[in-house]
Amino acid sequence: MSAEHALPHGVPPPTAHHFVDLHQQEESEKLGMWAFLITEVMFFGAMFTAYVVYRNLYPEAFMLASSHLNWKMGGANTIVLIVSSLTMAMAIRGAQTAKRGVMLVNIVLTMLLGATFLVVKYFEYMEKWHHHLMPGPSFDTEAFGVWGPQARIFFSLYFAMTGLHAFHMVVGLGIMTWVFLKARKGHFTPQRYVGIEITGLYWHFVDLVWIFLFPMLYLLGAHYGLGAHT
Amino acid sequence: MSTHTHSNHVLPLSVYWGVFFALIIGTVLTVWTATIDLGKWNLPIALAIAVTKALFVILYFMHVKYSTKLTKLFVAAGFIWFLIMVLITMTDYSSRGWL
Numbered sequence: 585m586s587a588e589h590a591l592p593h594g595v596p597p598p599t600a601h602h603f604v605d606l607h608q609q610e611e612s613e614k615l616g617m618w619a620f621l622i623t624e625v626m627f628f629g630a631m632f633t634a635y636v637v638y639r640n641l642y643p644e645a646f647m648l649a650s651s652h653l654n655w656k657m658g659g660a661n662t663i664v665l666i667v668s669s670l671t672m673a674m675a676i677r678g679a680q681t682a683k684r685g686v687m688l689v690n691i692v693l694t695m696l697l698g699a700t701f702l703v704v705k706y707f708e709y710m711e712k713w714h715h716h717l718m719p720g721p722s723f724d725t726e727a728f729g730v731w732g733p734q735a736r737i738f739f740s741l742y743f744a745m746t747g748l749h750a751f752h753m754v755v756g757l758g759i760m761t762w763v764f765l766k767a768r769k770g771h772f773t774p775q776r777y778v779g780i781e782i783t784g785l786y787w788h789f790v791d792l793v794w795i796f797l798f799p800m801l802y803l804l805g806a807h808y809g810l811g812a813h814t
Numbered sequence: 815m816s817t818h819t820h821s822n823h824v825l826p827l828s829v830y831w832g833v834f835f836a837l838i839i840g841t842v843l844t845v846w847t848a849t850i851d852l853g854k855w856n857l858p859i860a861l862a863i864a865v866t867k868a869l870f871v872i873l874y875f876m877h878v879k880y881s882t883k884l885t886k887l888f889v890a891a892g893f894i895w896f897l898i899m900v901l902i903t904m905t906d907y908s909s910r911g912w913l
Contacts, residue, residue, distance in 0.1 A: 611882055611884075611885075614881070614885060615884060615885055615888060618885055618888045618889060618892075619888065621892070622888060622889075622891070622892030622895075625892045625893060625895075625896050626892075626895065626896065626899070629896040629899055629900075630899070632896075632900070633899055633900050633903050636900055636903075636904060637903060637904070637907050640904065640907065640908065641907070655845065659841065659845055662841050663838065663841060666834065666837045666838060666841065667834075669834075669837075669871065669875050670830060670831075670833075670834045670875075672875075673830050673875050674830065677824060677825070677827075677830070680824045681824055781877075784875075784876070785876055788871050788872075788875045788876045789876075791871060791875075792868055792871050792872070795837075795864050795867045795868055795871070796864050796868070798841075798844070799844050799848065799860040799861075799863070799864055800860075803844065803845065803848035803860065804848075806845070806848035806849045
Protein backbone atom coordinates (compact mmCIF):
# COMPACT_ATOMS: atom_id res chain seq x y z
CA MET A 585 0.00 0.00 0.00
CA SER A 586 2.25 2.79 -1.19
CA ALA A 587 -0.79 5.09 -1.21
CA GLU A 588 -0.62 5.25 2.59
CA HIS A 589 2.56 7.32 2.42
CA ALA A 590 0.71 9.98 0.44
CA LEU A 591 -1.99 10.42 3.09
CA PRO A 592 -1.96 13.63 5.14
CA HIS A 593 -1.01 13.48 8.78
CA GLY A 594 -3.73 12.11 11.05
CA VAL A 595 -5.61 10.25 8.33
CA PRO A 596 -6.23 6.63 9.34
CA PRO A 597 -5.05 3.89 6.99
CA PRO A 598 -7.67 3.20 4.31
CA THR A 599 -8.63 -0.33 5.29
CA ALA A 600 -9.92 -1.09 8.78
CA HIS A 601 -8.61 -4.35 10.25
CA HIS A 602 -11.94 -6.19 10.06
CA PHE A 603 -12.22 -5.94 6.26
CA VAL A 604 -10.47 -8.16 3.72
CA ASP A 605 -9.55 -5.20 1.55
CA LEU A 606 -10.53 -1.65 0.69
CA HIS A 607 -12.99 -2.82 -1.96
CA GLN A 608 -14.95 -4.94 0.52
CA GLN A 609 -14.88 -2.09 3.02
CA GLU A 610 -16.24 0.45 0.54
CA GLU A 611 -18.99 -1.89 -0.61
CA SER A 612 -19.99 -2.38 3.05
CA GLU A 613 -20.02 1.35 3.67
CA LYS A 614 -22.19 2.07 0.64
CA LEU A 615 -24.53 -0.81 1.44
CA GLY A 616 -24.85 0.50 5.00
CA MET A 617 -25.89 3.90 3.66
CA TRP A 618 -28.45 2.26 1.41
CA ALA A 619 -29.83 0.29 4.37
CA PHE A 620 -30.33 3.63 6.12
CA LEU A 621 -31.92 5.18 3.02
CA ILE A 622 -34.37 2.27 2.84
CA THR A 623 -35.50 3.08 6.38
CA GLU A 624 -35.98 6.62 5.04
CA VAL A 625 -38.09 5.28 2.19
CA MET A 626 -40.34 3.63 4.78
CA PHE A 627 -40.30 6.74 6.98
CA PHE A 628 -41.44 9.07 4.19
CA GLY A 629 -43.45 6.16 2.79
CA ALA A 630 -45.81 6.20 5.76
CA MET A 631 -46.60 9.86 5.01
CA PHE A 632 -47.00 9.19 1.31
CA THR A 633 -49.43 6.40 2.22
CA ALA A 634 -51.43 8.77 4.43
CA TYR A 635 -51.51 11.23 1.53
CA VAL A 636 -52.73 8.55 -0.92
CA VAL A 637 -55.50 7.47 1.48
CA TYR A 638 -56.86 10.99 2.08
CA ARG A 639 -56.44 12.12 -1.49
CA ASN A 640 -58.44 9.07 -2.55
CA LEU A 641 -61.16 9.91 -0.01
CA TYR A 642 -61.39 13.66 -0.80
CA PRO A 643 -60.10 14.27 -4.33
CA GLU A 644 -62.03 17.56 -4.85
CA ALA A 645 -60.86 19.01 -1.52
CA PHE A 646 -57.26 18.12 -2.31
CA MET A 647 -57.43 19.77 -5.74
CA LEU A 648 -58.95 22.92 -4.26
CA ALA A 649 -56.46 23.08 -1.38
CA SER A 650 -53.51 22.38 -3.69
CA SER A 651 -54.44 25.35 -5.86
CA HIS A 652 -53.66 27.58 -2.85
CA LEU A 653 -50.00 26.53 -2.95
CA ASN A 654 -47.56 28.66 -4.89
CA TRP A 655 -46.49 26.37 -7.76
CA LYS A 656 -43.90 28.90 -8.97
CA MET A 657 -42.02 28.74 -5.67
CA GLY A 658 -42.37 24.94 -5.56
CA GLY A 659 -41.21 24.69 -9.17
CA ALA A 660 -38.27 27.03 -8.58
CA ASN A 661 -37.25 24.89 -5.62
CA THR A 662 -37.50 21.76 -7.77
CA ILE A 663 -35.02 23.28 -10.21
CA VAL A 664 -32.77 24.40 -7.31
CA LEU A 665 -32.66 20.84 -5.96
CA ILE A 666 -31.97 19.31 -9.38
CA VAL A 667 -29.06 21.71 -9.90
CA SER A 668 -27.79 20.87 -6.40
CA SER A 669 -27.87 17.17 -7.28
CA LEU A 670 -25.79 17.93 -10.37
CA THR A 671 -23.23 19.92 -8.35
CA MET A 672 -23.16 17.12 -5.73
CA ALA A 673 -22.40 14.56 -8.46
CA MET A 674 -19.71 16.91 -9.82
CA ALA A 675 -18.15 17.25 -6.35
CA ILE A 676 -17.86 13.45 -6.09
CA ARG A 677 -16.44 13.30 -9.59
CA GLY A 678 -13.90 15.93 -8.52
CA ALA A 679 -12.85 13.63 -5.65
CA GLN A 680 -12.64 10.63 -8.01
CA THR A 681 -10.44 12.50 -10.46
CA ALA A 682 -8.26 14.26 -7.82
CA LYS A 683 -9.50 17.70 -8.90
CA ARG A 684 -9.48 19.46 -5.56
CA GLY A 685 -10.77 22.79 -6.87
CA VAL A 686 -13.70 21.19 -8.71
CA MET A 687 -14.58 19.21 -5.60
CA LEU A 688 -14.47 22.18 -3.19
CA VAL A 689 -16.31 24.60 -5.49
CA ASN A 690 -19.08 22.07 -6.11
CA ILE A 691 -19.45 21.27 -2.41
CA VAL A 692 -19.92 24.98 -1.71
CA LEU A 693 -22.34 25.37 -4.64
CA THR A 694 -24.37 22.40 -3.39
CA MET A 695 -24.59 23.96 0.07
CA LEU A 696 -25.58 27.37 -1.32
CA LEU A 697 -28.34 25.75 -3.38
CA GLY A 698 -29.52 23.80 -0.34
CA ALA A 699 -29.66 27.05 1.63
CA THR A 700 -31.54 28.74 -1.24
CA PHE A 701 -34.13 25.97 -1.08
CA LEU A 702 -34.65 26.58 2.64
CA VAL A 703 -34.96 30.37 2.17
CA VAL A 704 -37.65 29.89 -0.50
CA LYS A 705 -39.39 27.40 1.78
CA TYR A 706 -39.32 29.97 4.61
CA PHE A 707 -41.09 32.56 2.46
CA GLU A 708 -43.64 29.96 1.38
CA TYR A 709 -44.38 29.02 4.99
CA MET A 710 -44.72 32.71 5.96
CA GLU A 711 -47.15 33.24 3.09
CA LYS A 712 -49.28 30.31 4.28
CA TRP A 713 -49.14 31.69 7.83
CA HIS A 714 -50.41 35.09 6.70
CA HIS A 715 -53.20 33.52 4.65
CA HIS A 716 -54.33 31.44 7.67
CA LEU A 717 -53.52 28.17 5.97
CA MET A 718 -51.47 26.81 8.88
CA PRO A 719 -53.55 23.97 10.41
CA GLY A 720 -54.76 25.05 13.84
CA PRO A 721 -57.44 27.25 15.41
CA SER A 722 -56.79 30.13 12.99
CA PHE A 723 -57.12 27.93 9.89
CA ASP A 724 -59.39 29.64 7.36
CA THR A 725 -61.86 26.83 6.63
CA GLU A 726 -64.24 29.24 4.88
CA ALA A 727 -61.79 29.73 2.02
CA PHE A 728 -62.63 26.16 0.94
CA GLY A 729 -66.44 26.22 1.04
CA VAL A 730 -67.83 22.84 2.02
CA TRP A 731 -64.33 21.30 1.96
CA GLY A 732 -62.87 23.25 4.91
CA PRO A 733 -61.98 20.37 7.26
CA GLN A 734 -60.71 18.22 4.41
CA ALA A 735 -58.55 21.09 3.10
CA ARG A 736 -57.08 21.30 6.60
CA ILE A 737 -56.04 17.64 6.28
CA PHE A 738 -54.28 18.54 3.04
CA PHE A 739 -52.41 21.38 4.72
CA SER A 740 -51.52 19.16 7.69
CA LEU A 741 -49.96 16.71 5.24
CA TYR A 742 -48.32 19.56 3.33
CA PHE A 743 -46.61 20.93 6.43
CA ALA A 744 -45.70 17.50 7.81
CA MET A 745 -44.20 16.25 4.53
CA THR A 746 -42.42 19.43 3.42
CA GLY A 747 -41.37 20.14 7.02
CA LEU A 748 -39.80 16.71 7.36
CA HIS A 749 -38.17 17.17 3.98
CA ALA A 750 -36.83 20.60 4.98
CA PHE A 751 -35.45 19.05 8.19
CA HIS A 752 -33.56 16.56 6.03
CA MET A 753 -32.15 19.49 4.05
CA VAL A 754 -30.91 21.11 7.29
CA VAL A 755 -29.26 17.83 8.34
CA GLY A 756 -27.80 17.54 4.83
CA LEU A 757 -26.26 21.00 5.14
CA GLY A 758 -24.69 19.93 8.44
CA ILE A 759 -23.17 16.80 6.88
CA MET A 760 -21.99 18.83 3.90
CA THR A 761 -20.18 21.21 6.25
CA TRP A 762 -18.30 18.19 7.63
CA VAL A 763 -17.60 16.98 4.08
CA PHE A 764 -16.28 20.43 3.13
CA LEU A 765 -13.88 20.51 6.09
CA LYS A 766 -12.68 16.96 5.34
CA ALA A 767 -12.29 17.77 1.65
CA ARG A 768 -10.29 20.92 2.41
CA LYS A 769 -7.90 18.90 4.56
CA GLY A 770 -7.39 16.50 1.68
CA HIS A 771 -9.15 13.51 3.23
CA PHE A 772 -10.85 12.52 -0.03
CA THR A 773 -8.58 11.01 -2.64
CA PRO A 774 -9.29 8.95 -5.78
CA GLN A 775 -8.34 5.93 -3.63
CA ARG A 776 -10.61 6.79 -0.75
CA TYR A 777 -13.60 9.08 -1.22
CA VAL A 778 -16.45 6.97 0.15
CA GLY A 779 -17.32 9.66 2.74
CA ILE A 780 -18.32 12.18 0.09
CA GLU A 781 -19.84 9.41 -2.04
CA ILE A 782 -22.33 8.28 0.63
CA THR A 783 -23.08 11.89 1.61
CA GLY A 784 -24.03 12.26 -2.05
CA LEU A 785 -26.38 9.29 -1.72
CA TYR A 786 -28.16 11.07 1.13
CA TRP A 787 -28.31 14.37 -0.76
CA HIS A 788 -29.74 12.74 -3.89
CA PHE A 789 -32.28 10.88 -1.79
CA VAL A 790 -33.60 14.15 -0.37
CA ASP A 791 -33.88 15.44 -3.95
CA LEU A 792 -35.72 12.22 -4.82
CA VAL A 793 -38.37 12.82 -2.14
CA TRP A 794 -38.98 16.32 -3.49
CA ILE A 795 -39.41 14.97 -7.04
CA PHE A 796 -42.54 13.24 -5.72
CA LEU A 797 -43.66 15.96 -3.31
CA PHE A 798 -43.74 18.69 -5.96
CA PRO A 799 -46.42 17.22 -8.29
CA MET A 800 -48.34 15.60 -5.41
CA LEU A 801 -48.70 18.78 -3.37
CA TYR A 802 -48.37 21.75 -5.73
CA LEU A 803 -49.86 20.68 -9.04
CA LEU A 804 -53.10 18.88 -8.16
CA GLY A 805 -55.26 21.94 -8.72
CA ALA A 806 -53.27 23.32 -11.64
CA HIS A 807 -56.04 22.78 -14.15
CA TYR A 808 -58.12 25.35 -12.29
CA GLY A 809 -55.59 27.66 -13.95
CA LEU A 810 -52.08 27.93 -12.53
CA GLY A 811 -52.01 30.23 -9.52
CA ALA A 812 -55.80 30.60 -9.55
CA HIS A 813 -56.03 30.85 -5.75
CA THR A 814 -52.55 31.98 -4.69
CA MET B 815 -5.24 -4.88 -5.40
CA SER B 816 -5.53 -1.47 -6.99
CA THR B 817 -7.16 -3.00 -10.05
CA HIS B 818 -10.35 -4.05 -8.29
CA THR B 819 -10.43 -1.26 -5.70
CA HIS B 820 -12.50 0.87 -8.04
CA SER B 821 -15.61 -0.87 -9.17
CA ASN B 822 -17.14 2.61 -9.34
CA HIS B 823 -15.46 3.97 -12.41
CA VAL B 824 -15.59 7.68 -13.18
CA LEU B 825 -18.62 8.53 -15.30
CA PRO B 826 -18.13 10.91 -18.23
CA LEU B 827 -19.45 14.45 -17.71
CA SER B 828 -21.91 13.93 -20.56
CA VAL B 829 -23.81 11.38 -18.44
CA TYR B 830 -24.32 13.86 -15.59
CA TRP B 831 -25.35 16.69 -17.91
CA GLY B 832 -27.68 14.34 -19.81
CA VAL B 833 -29.40 13.28 -16.60
CA PHE B 834 -29.58 16.92 -15.48
CA PHE B 835 -31.36 18.03 -18.67
CA ALA B 836 -33.67 15.01 -18.52
CA LEU B 837 -34.68 16.07 -14.99
CA ILE B 838 -35.29 19.68 -16.08
CA ILE B 839 -37.39 18.52 -19.05
CA GLY B 840 -39.32 16.20 -16.72
CA THR B 841 -40.05 19.10 -14.36
CA VAL B 842 -41.33 21.30 -17.21
CA LEU B 843 -43.42 18.40 -18.54
CA THR B 844 -45.00 17.70 -15.17
CA VAL B 845 -46.01 21.37 -14.74
CA TRP B 846 -47.37 21.56 -18.30
CA THR B 847 -49.42 18.33 -18.12
CA ALA B 848 -50.85 19.40 -14.75
CA THR B 849 -52.44 22.48 -16.36
CA ILE B 850 -54.51 20.31 -18.69
CA ASP B 851 -57.62 18.65 -17.30
CA LEU B 852 -57.12 15.02 -18.29
CA GLY B 853 -59.60 13.66 -15.75
CA LYS B 854 -58.37 10.42 -14.23
CA TRP B 855 -55.22 10.52 -16.38
CA ASN B 856 -53.60 13.45 -14.58
CA LEU B 857 -52.45 11.26 -11.70
CA PRO B 858 -50.90 8.38 -13.70
CA ILE B 859 -49.10 10.85 -16.01
CA ALA B 860 -47.69 12.88 -13.09
CA LEU B 861 -46.60 9.65 -11.37
CA ALA B 862 -45.01 8.25 -14.54
CA ILE B 863 -42.94 11.43 -14.98
CA ALA B 864 -41.92 11.42 -11.29
CA VAL B 865 -40.92 7.73 -11.40
CA THR B 866 -38.88 8.31 -14.57
CA LYS B 867 -37.09 11.26 -12.93
CA ALA B 868 -36.49 9.15 -9.81
CA LEU B 869 -34.99 6.34 -11.90
CA PHE B 870 -32.56 8.76 -13.54
CA VAL B 871 -31.45 10.03 -10.12
CA ILE B 872 -31.13 6.54 -8.62
CA LEU B 873 -29.39 4.86 -11.56
CA TYR B 874 -26.94 7.63 -12.54
CA PHE B 875 -26.56 10.26 -9.80
CA MET B 876 -26.61 7.57 -7.11
CA HIS B 877 -24.50 5.22 -9.28
CA VAL B 878 -26.82 2.24 -8.67
CA LYS B 879 -26.47 1.20 -12.31
CA TYR B 880 -22.76 0.66 -11.64
CA SER B 881 -23.17 -0.88 -8.18
CA THR B 882 -23.04 -4.50 -7.06
CA LYS B 883 -26.01 -6.84 -7.39
CA LEU B 884 -26.39 -6.80 -3.62
CA THR B 885 -26.83 -3.00 -3.61
CA LYS B 886 -29.35 -3.25 -6.47
CA LEU B 887 -31.28 -5.88 -4.51
CA PHE B 888 -31.34 -3.61 -1.43
CA VAL B 889 -32.62 -0.64 -3.40
CA ALA B 890 -35.29 -2.63 -5.24
CA ALA B 891 -36.42 -4.32 -2.00
CA GLY B 892 -36.83 -0.94 -0.29
CA PHE B 893 -39.18 0.40 -2.94
CA ILE B 894 -41.05 -2.89 -3.29
CA TRP B 895 -41.82 -2.89 0.45
CA PHE B 896 -43.08 0.67 0.14
CA LEU B 897 -45.40 -0.41 -2.70
CA ILE B 898 -46.68 -3.29 -0.56
CA MET B 899 -47.52 -0.80 2.19
CA VAL B 900 -49.48 1.44 -0.20
CA LEU B 901 -51.19 -1.41 -2.05
CA ILE B 902 -52.41 -3.31 1.00
CA THR B 903 -53.56 -0.11 2.69
CA MET B 904 -55.47 0.95 -0.41
CA THR B 905 -57.12 -2.45 -0.97
CA ASP B 906 -58.50 -2.00 2.56
CA TYR B 907 -59.67 1.60 2.15
CA SER B 908 -61.07 1.19 -1.35
CA SER B 909 -63.05 -1.96 -0.50
CA ARG B 910 -64.67 -0.72 2.73
CA GLY B 911 -67.61 0.73 0.83
CA TRP B 912 -68.36 -2.67 -0.72
CA LEU B 913 -69.68 -4.13 2.53
